[in-house]
Amino acid sequence: IETHVQRIVRDTNAAKSLKALYDYKCQVCGLRIEPASGSFYIEVHHVRPLGGGHKGLDTHSNMLVLCPNHHAMFDFGIPRFISGESVVIGETSHNLTCKHSLAADVIAYHNEKIHLRTA
Numbered sequence: 001i002e003t004h005v006q007r008i009v010r011d012t013n014a015a016k017s018l019k020a021l022y023d024y025k026c027q028v029c030g031l032r033i034e035p036a037s038g039s040f041y042i043e044v045h046h047v048r049p050l051g052g053g054h055k056g057l058d059t060h061s062n063m064l065v066l067c068p069n070h071h072a073m074f075d076f077g078i079p080r081f082i083s084g085e086s087v088v089i090g091e092t093s094h095n096l097t098c099k100h101s102l103a104a105d106v107i108a109y110h111n112e113k114i115h116l117r118t119a
Contacts, residue, residue, distance in 0.1 A: 015044040018063055018100065026067035027096045028079075028087070033067065043071045047102060048109045061103040064096075077114045081107045 024040035025032045033041040045064045048056030056062050066074065073079055079087040079094075084102045086095050 014058060014060060015063065018044060018060055018065055021099050022065040022097065025065070025097070026070055027065050027098070028070045028089075028094050029067060030097065031067040042066070043068060045071050045074045047074070047114075048106045049114075054109075054113070056106070056109075060100050062106045064102070074114075077110075077117045080115045081111055083107075 019040075019042050022042070023032070024042045026042065035041055043066055045066050046056050046058070047062050047064060048054055050056045050058060064074070070079075073089060079089045081087050082093065084096075084104070084107055085098050086093055088094070
């Protein structure tokens with residue numbers, strides 16, 4: 001049986017460098033998970049998704065460093081961007097820790113197509 005697999009190749013170096021820039025802390029809540037001494041776990045979220053026809057780019061301007069809980073919230077479209085530096089989750093505003101900038105078109109795409117699954 002012949003099979004074909006298609007997968008998105010991510011730039012792991014871009015994600016790794018962004019995680020290090022934020023010292024492995026969530027940009028929303030500041031949580032840093034340390035599963036073992038000196039070892040940290042954090043995730044990178046693509047604000048405009050890479051797959052599913054969204055055509056997001058694998059660049060810092062499309063990435064947020066997030067704890068697993070906030071990553072899931074963004075995947076479900078719960079947060080809404082107020083600006084490139086803040087989001088609203090539920091009725092609570094959160095200032096993001098920002099050491100890099102998100103692209104304006106990425107933020108607009110999230111708010112128009114991802115937020116609360118408006119896509």
